Amino acid sequence: MAERLDVIIFGASGFTGKNTVFEAVTVLKGLRWGIAGRNLEKLKAVLKEVGVKAKKDLSQVPIVIADVNDEPALLEMAKKCRIVVNTAGPYRFYGENVVKACIEAGTHHVDVSGEPQYMETCQMKYDQLARQKGVYVVSACGFDSIPADMGVVFLEKNFDGVVNSVESFLESGIKEGGSSNDSSAGLNYGTWESAIYGLAHSDELRGIRQKLYPQKLPKFYPVLRPRPLIFRSTEVDKVCLPFPGSDRSVVMRSQRFFYDQDSKRPVQMQAYVGFSSWMVATLVIFFASIFGLLSKYKLGRTLLLKYPRIFSGGLASREGPSEDSMERTYFKMTFKANGWPRADRLAEGSDQYTEPPTKTLMVRVSGMNPGYGATCVALLCTALTILRESEKMPNNGGVLTPAGAFSKTTLISELEKHEHGMKFEILANK
Structure with missing residues (x-):
């Protein structure tokens, strides 16, 4: 059998996939990587388009044909590489077959899902099997939820004590410059579709978690x-409003993992998103209420899917964001932690403090182009970390969160190396 590729980017002709291929030119430099999807002509077009943009000849990059509904083809794809970078969402519909194929083939798997039902179902169904096969399956490896999960890891490493609780505050905006007439959306259609079905079936989570x-x-x-x-x-x-994404659920799964694995006191967490004014925040509540109501009914979901720009207030569209708007979009996630200094550490992780927290720390994770630059770089960096540092990861395999998988690796420093990576910094320590 031919030697395996290091990485295959699956779903490479989609919006996120195409941007991942572009970032792979630099992030995966020195590795043997290929792309996969169901349409040969579209995949060839991606390599040609990205090659022009990156000023690289990508004509020799291997192409593998595989469809999410063709399980034998998925298995053959997985056998051709050491790790599958899966960009084909919504993962609720298209993710599980890829995970199964990877585990059967002994191939690692990372994706950018922000869908708690999919992620927690995969953990419930496949964690033990992945451990037995020595395979790592890690979701939420993009803007949902690398900044939050690895941000808490960064915070705890710099706290010099015991963290009781963390609050995160996400800010995002457009830097000045570029075309003033740019009215493109901020989300592509696949992300919008994932959000609709995730909210529509959110009542499934209670049963999954039990x-x-x-x-x-x-x-x-x-x-x-x-x-x-x-x-x-x-x-x-x-x-600020409560942040509706998967950040908190991913962080809490990580903390549960650390408690079960190492008897470590779990960090409590609440996540928020910030807006410039009361008026903007009120408008967000208005659109979110309509979105939440419509997503619960079949007719409502049809309307949301047919008219994304209208029902998102211009945030989402079938065309997705323009390159100019993506490059000017920034994010900042600020964390405030409360806890106790090292001198007050208790003997056991399950012990309770009798005095209120006396120590605080604020840190920040920031970057540019969060949805389709930082996300794609983070996804590829997680793949790179598994290939290089699996000996620093737990249990020889399993279905894990980013923090559960990478807390003892150099993922954070790897993220800081790249143009579309992420910056981790300490703001205030008291």
Whole structure:
């Protein structure tokens, strides 16, 4: 059998896939990588387009034909590489067959899912089998939720004590410059579709979690309570709402993993997103309410899928964002932690403190082009880390969160190397 490629990017002709191929030219430099999908002509076109943009001849990059509904073809694809970088979503519909093929082939798998139902179902169904096969399956390896999950890892490493709770505050915006007439959306259609079906079936999560974690975590005090629905944060001087993405669920799965694996006291977490004014935040609530209501009904989902720009307030479209708007979009995720200094550390991770937290730390993760630059770089960096540092990862395999998989690796420093990577910094330590 021919020697395996290091990496295959599956779904390479999609919006996220094409941007991942572009970033692969630099991030995967020195590795043997290829692309895969169901349409040969579209895949050839991607290599030609990206080659022109990257000023590289990509004509010799291997192409593999595989369809998410063709399980034998997926298995053959997985056998051709050491790790599959899966960009073909929504993962609720298209992800599980790829995961199964990878585990059967003994091939690692990473993706950018922000869909808790898919991620937690995969953990419930395939974690033990992945461990037996020595395969790592890691989701949420993009903007959902590398900044949040690895941000908490970065924070804990720099806290010099015991963290009780973390609040995260996400900000995003467009830097000045470029075309003033750019009215392109910020999300591509696949991301919009994933959000619709994720919310539509959110009631499935309770049953999944009861099976995944039959034993509840003990409560740790003081309990971190959610803030009001809308409030002004003094930490980032923004009007904030609860963040509706998967960040908190991914972080809490990581903390559960550390508790089960190492008897480590779990960090409590609440996630928020900030806006420039009360008016903007109120408009977001309005559109989110319509989105939430319509997503629960078949007719409503049809309308959301047919008219994404209208029902997202211009945020999503079938065409997706323009390159100019993507390159000018920035994100900042600020974390505030409360806890106790090292001198007050308790003997056991399950012990309870009797005094309130006395120590705080603020850190930030930031970058440009979060949806389709930083996301694609992060996805490829996780693949690179598995190939280079699997000996630093737990259990010889399993279905893991990013922090569960990479907390002891150099992923954070790898992310900081690239133009579309992420910056991790300490803001204030008291």
